[in-house]
Amino acid sequence: MFIWKKLGKVFTPQEVPGRDWLREFAQAPATLVFDDYVRVYFSCRPGPDANGQYVSYSAWVDLDRRDLTRVLRVAEQPILPLGGLGEFDEFGTYPVSVARDGDLVRAYYAGWTRCESVPFNVAIGMATSSDGGATFSKAGRGPVLSYTQHEPFVLSGPKIRRFDGGWQLFYIAGRKWKLVDGRAEPVYKIRMATSSDGLHWLPANRDLIESRVEPDEAQASPDVIHANGKYHMFFCYRYSSNYRGKEFGYRIGYASSLDLVTWTRDDAKAGLGVSGSGWDDEMVSYPHVFELDGRTYMAYLGNGVGRFGFGLAVLDGELE
Amino acid sequence: MKWHKIGKIFDPSQHALPNGCESFAQSPQALVCDDHVRIYFSTRARDASGKFLSHVAYVDMDRALERILRVADHTVLPLGELGAFDEHGIFPINPVRHGDKVLAYTTGWNRRVSVSVDTAIGLAVSTDGGRTFAREGAGPVLAQSLHEPCLVGDGFVQAIDGVFHMWYIFGTGWKRYAPDAAPDRTYKIGHATSSDGVHWTKEEARQIVADRLGPDESQALPTVTEIDGRHHMFFCYRQSSDFRTNAGRGYRIGHAWSDDLHNWIRDDDQIPLAIEPGAWDGDMQCYPHVFKVDERICLLYNGNEFGRHGFGLALLER
Numbered sequence: 318m319f320i321w322k323k324l325g326k327v328f329t330p331q332e333v334p335g336r337d338w339l340r341e342f343a344q345a346p347a348t349l350v351f352d353d354y355v356r357v358y359f360s361c362r363p364g365p366d367a368n369g370q371y372v373s374y375s376a377w378v379d380l381d382r383r384d385l386t387r388v389l390r391v392a393e394q395p396i397l398p399l400g401g402l403g404e405f406d407e408f409g410t411y412p413v414s415v416a417r418d419g420d421l422v423r424a425y426y427a428g429w430t431r432c433e434s435v436p437f438n439v440a441i442g443m444a445t446s447s448d449g450g451a452t453f454s455k456a457g458r459g460p461v462l463s464y465t466q467h468e469p470f471v472l473s474g475p476k477i478r479r480f481d482g483g484w485q486l487f488y489i490a491g492r493k494w495k496l497v498d499g500r501a502e503p504v505y506k507i508r509m510a511t512s513s514d515g516l517h518w519l520p521a522n523r524d525l526i527e528s529r530v531e532p533d534e535a536q537a538s539p540d541v542i543h544a545n546g547k548y549h550m551f552f553c554y555r556y557s558s559n560y561r562g563k564e565f566g567y568r569i570g571y572a573s574s575l576d577l578v579t580w581t582r583d584d585a586k587a588g589l590g591v592s593g594s595g596w597d598d599e600m601v602s603y604p605h606v607f608e609l610d611g612r613t614y615m616a617y618l619g620n621g622v623g624r625f626g627f628g629l630a631v632l633d634g635e636l637e
Numbered sequence: 638m639k640w641h642k643i644g645k646i647f648d649p650s651q652h653a654l655p656n657g658c659e660s661f662a663q664s665p666q667a668l669v670c671d672d673h674v675r676i677y678f679s680t681r682a683r684d685a686s687g688k689f690l691s692h693v694a695y696v697d698m699d700r701a702l703e704r705i706l707r708v709a710d711h712t713v714l715p716l717g718e719l720g721a722f723d724e725h726g727i728f729p730i731n732p733v734r735h736g737d738k739v740l741a742y743t744t745g746w747n748r749r750v751s752v753s754v755d756t757a758i759g760l761a762v763s764t765d766g767g768r769t770f771a772r773e774g775a776g777p778v779l780a781q782s783l784h785e786p787c788l789v790g791d792g793f794v795q796a797i798d799g800v801f802h803m804w805y806i807f808g809t810g811w812k813r814y815a816p817d818a819a820p821d822r823t824y825k826i827g828h829a830t831s832s833d834g835v836h837w838t839k840e841e842a843r844q845i846v847a848d849r850l851g852p853d854e855s856q857a858l859p860t861v862t863e864i865d866g867r868h869h870m871f872f873c874y875r876q877s878s879d880f881r882t883n884a885g886r887g888y889r890i891g892h893a894w895s896d897d898l899h900n901w902i903r904d905d906d907q908i909p910l911a912i913e914p915g916a917w918d919g920d921m922q923c924y925p926h927v928f929k930v931d932e933r934i935c936l937l938y939n940g941n942e943f944g945r946h947g948f949g950l951a952l953l954e955r
Contacts, residue, residue: 341786402820403752403811404786430755435720440781457783458810462780466774466835494720501719517782555823631756 319571319588321615321630326596327386328378329626330361336361338374338395339480344623345474345538346616347411348607349422349450354379354389355609356450357616358396358424359627360411373411375426377450385629387613396453397426399443404433405430405440406461413602415450416477416484417522422450422514425475425486435494435501439473440464441486443516462486462510465523470533471495471503474537477515479549480565484512485577487525487550495533497558504557507539507550525571525580526552535555537567538603541577544613544636548574551587551604551615563591567602569617589615589630596620606636638907639719640894640936640951647696647916648947649680656692663691663944664729664858664924665937668767673706674930675767676937677741678711678948679728684811687698690716691726691746695767698859700930702950714741714770721758722747722777724888729858729924732767733794733834738850739763741770742803744790750819752811756790757781758803760835773900778835779805784833784842786810788824791858801831801918803900804870805808807842814851814878823877826856826870846893847903853877856891864934864953868895871908871936873923874938888923890938910938910951918949 326353332342337626343359350356357378362371374395381387396413400406406428413426424444429437440460444453462472471491478485489505497504507526510518528534539552550572556565571587572580597619605616613632639876649662657819658680668675679691693713697706702704714730723745731742743759757777761770779789788808795802807827811820825844829837848854859872870893876886891907893901913919918940927936934953 400786401810402813403749403755403788403808403822405781407751431750432720433750435726438720438747443783457786459781459786460781461783464722464776466760466776466778469722469774469776493718496719503720509670 318586319636320589320633321589323592323597324386324629325625326619326628327380328357328359328388331625333391336391336393339376339391340364341625342373342623343378343626344618345603346605346618346627347412347414347476348605348616349415349417350607350609351379351449352380355360355385357627359623360413360415370431371409373429374399375410375413375424382609383611392451394452396424396446396451397455398429401458404428404458405463406442407431408437410442412474414476416479417576418436418515420447421479422446422453423477425461425477427475435503439471441472441475441488456516460518461516462488462518462541465520468508468520471505473505474539476538476540478578479546480542480543484515485541486510486512486518487541489537489539493533495557503535504533504536504556505535507536507552509539521578525611526570526582528552529570529582529584530554530556534617535560536603540605540606541635542606542610546575548577548634549606550574550580553602553604555602563599564584566600567622569601569604571630591616596625603627639954640908640910641954642911643702643952645947646698646702647678647705649674650946651864652696653710653834654680654694654708655710655712658692658693658694661691661943661945663696663939664926665939666731666926667699667731667928667937668732668734668764669928669930669933672698672700675732677730677732678944679726679730679794688748689726692716692726693727693730693743693770694941702766702930702935703879711769713768714743714772717759717772721745721775722755722780723759725754727904729791730794733796735834737764739767739770740794742778742792742794744792754824755781755896756788758789758805760793769776773835779803779837779839782839782841783933785827788822790824792937793858793860794836795861797898801834802861803829803831803837804845804861805829806859807859812877817879821878823853823855824857826859828870840858845893846870849874849891849903849905850876855886858924858926860925860927862929862934867882868898869907869927870894870901871925871927873925877910884920887921888943890922890925896929917946924948
């Protein structure tokens with residue numbers, strides 16, 4: 318089992334003044350390392366509208382590279398505007414994942430639209446930054462990964478990677494909408510697509526990670542890192558019903574692979590669970606693992622799926 | 638080209654329709670069979686909220702298109718599952734014979750909140766000669782993409798020289814034409830190709846037929862056939878706003894031709910279907926479908942109110 322030392326919550330959106338679009342939530346942290354700081358992208362929300370519904374934006378916070386608990390600055394504006402009327406990302410851009418491409422930074426983000434019979438649908442868009450990841454321009458008004466025969470809805474949670482010079486996109490795809498007490502709840506599984514240019518994607522069309530807690534287990538945040546000769550995936554999973562509390566809520570799982578194709582799930586090894594008390598004592602989710610200056614860190618969400626921010630943990634030892 | 642209008646040949650109110658449907662017989666599309674022509678269309682029921690659901694049905698007619706032999710009384714293709722692209726309707730359906738199967742390219746409708754609907758193109762297959770179809774996967778084969786942000790639909794497929802061609806429409810966006818008006822959409826005709834009929838490569842937002850009414854022209858339901866060595870496309874077009882009840886802004890049938898399947902020359906003058914005020918198609922002519930049977934070139938199409946009262950036939954005079 319990996320041994321993680323929790324460093325506590327490092328970013329609290331409620332403490333950031335002067336940004337109406339950043340009232341609460343700092344979800345799905347994803348890092349980009351700079352010489353002096355680590356830029357952590359996250360997704361946030363303004364207050365709800367009159368109907369209690371939220372839109373979501375993505376932004377970043379820069380943490381001091383020498384002391385990751387120290388916030389240096391927060392983006393003045395969201396990195397992307399919401400989409401136009403009837404477009405796939407009209408009601409949200411959440412989450413986002415970034416990768417360097419030469420001098421550019423590319424962001425893959427999930428765009429949210431609202432539907433009548435189910436609450437939402439999601440597809441994955443792409444945007445490019447030429448100022449080091451501060452601001453981004455969308456590649457188009459539509460998505461780069463959308464619904465297909467075998468991934469019919471809810472393509473979300475993109476994680477972009479550049480192993481061996483190619484492009485790999487790990488994401489989740491909806492399997493079905495399950496009616497729970499009259500409410501449509503999405504069931505989604507971890508998937509993968511590959512690309513030679515980052516624009517045209519070939520989905521593998523298979524679940525990477527077997528379900529464990531129940532057949533309708535929902536899996537999210539497939540975060541892959543290569544270390545010591547293998548690929549390590551940290552992800553989160555939850556039950557399909559009553560998952561907004563502690564008992565059936567998100568936990569962090571783990572799988573490993575030698576080839577990105579065959580994955581062996583071993584949640585007992587993940588090593589980061591809920592705390593006995595504090596900001597992450599009901600659920601832990603949306604892991605993102607990154608290496609920095611010889612150490613391995615995990616950024617993750619606690620109670621309320623990031624409503625009050627994200628925290629960090631540092632690995633005792635190495636990923637192996 | 639000179640077209641002879643035969644008149645309305647199918648009135649949905651005169652027949653029992655499956656799935657509780659009572660009116661509309663939209664977008665007629667033909668599958669020519671040995672001893673009849675099966676004409677698929679989309680008809681409508683209302684759900685519990687009073688909103689329409691489009692269902693697929695068909696009528697079998699003799700090959701002269703003079704007599705109705707039977708009307709489907711069963712579910713030809715059920716609607717999609719909760720949250721799927723075709724949950725709230727299938728309209729239209731394009732049947733394509735392929736070996737001993739019949740492929741159907743469907744346009745699935747799903748309701749949205751800020752706009753009324755989005756669509757995508759699905760594939761279903763029949764192994765019983767087109768009586769029933771089963772979906773190939775719960776999702777679509779052609780959907781929104783980077784530069785086609787919404788409303789991919791109206792697929793019409795033909796295999797030409799070993800390549801599957803699909804002409805279809807893609808949305809260019811939604812717009813409110815008045816502050817308190819519901820958003821209206823605009824779409825244009827595009828083209829995709831495939832080697833297997835399943836995996837498609839779009840030309841990605843290339844509008845292949847020029848506008849006649851300007852950028853706010855909506856073009857729909859392309860249908861293509863070869864006549865005397867030249868490819869002819871028929872489609873319908875209208876203004877993007879105030880088109881439902883204002884006959885001067887509603888659907889008319891347009892035309893374009895091509896010798897290379899790439900460049901299309903618009904020439905609406907080649908499809909002069911007479912507009913006769915007061916007739917079943919006096920206010921609107923839409924959703925054309927062209928096909929050949931027994932050396933005749935046939936044009937099925939809808940008239941007033943988007944086909945609420947049925948579809949008609951015109952024949953090419955040669």
